Amino acid sequence: MPSEADPDAALLARVARAEPAAVRALVARKLPRLLALATRMLGDRMEAEDIAQEAFVRIWKHAPRWREGEARFDTWLHRVALNLCYDRLRASRDEPVDELPDSVDPGPLPDARLEAHARDANVRAALAALPARQREAIVLQYYQELSNLDAAAVMGITVEALESLLSRARRNLRASLAAAPASMPASPAQPAAPHLPNTRPRTSDDT
Known part of the structure; x- marks a missing residue:
């Protein structure tokens, strides 16, 4: 309640x-x-x-x-x-839902790297390439700005499971951005990606 x-x-x-x-x-x-x-x-x-x-x-x-x-x-x-x-x-399409456990990535996604790509199509492409549950976790926390507790409630998982998904998502985003071309023109059909907030885990005190 x-x-x-x-x-x-x-x-x-x-x-x-x-x-x-x-x-x-x-x-x-x-x-x-x-x-x-x-x-x-x-x-x-x-x-x-x-x-x-x-x-x-x-x-x-x-x-x-x-x-x-x-x-x-x-x-x-x-x-x-x-x-x-x-x-x-x-x-x-058949898109697998990522539920496999994984070790926690202790490092945050570099803000400077994200800021450099924030308005570029690379971020949208990297986000779209994530497994569905990882993308959901990233979207709920960074774009919808939900706390960890609220995002976990929406997804029907524990906060610990959410943090694991976020860890894997950040690692996959980092890898995708590292492999992406240095410059890619934004698609006119898609809006520019907003700046992702600081990657510190959000809590209910943040809201």
Whole structure:
């Protein structure tokens, strides 16, 4: 049970009463993050828009039955969006889910290296090449800026398992960026990748 009041609970209750202003407010609040999440997971803006639309359909259906205290709405919404992304990925190709244990990489991903590539297509390509669960962990923590606890809750794993996924993802990203061409023109079909935050593990105190 969440230790704090769900910041979306009051708005969701108004959505359940079909208040037009509340519906518009919820879309304004959640759509940008849903699009960012799905775009990072799928690498396709149009598919991301489809995912966001499907996620909002789920919200409209679920809102009247929502009970505060069972789970944070934002956690549930991230999980719904990710499940829709995985459905889309499975429909397009067989992508193995990385669940194998691995040793923890003690070193952070170099910020200077990431900053140099942050607006380059190399970062998008490296992110897209990650196994699905590693990509999910990176997207939730760095791009969606969830704490370790919240990201682990969305993924349905322990914080320790999340940290292991992040360690492997950072190592794979580092290897991909090291092997990538020094200069690659950004694709006009994809938005520039934002700067990844500091790689210090996030905690609930960071939020």
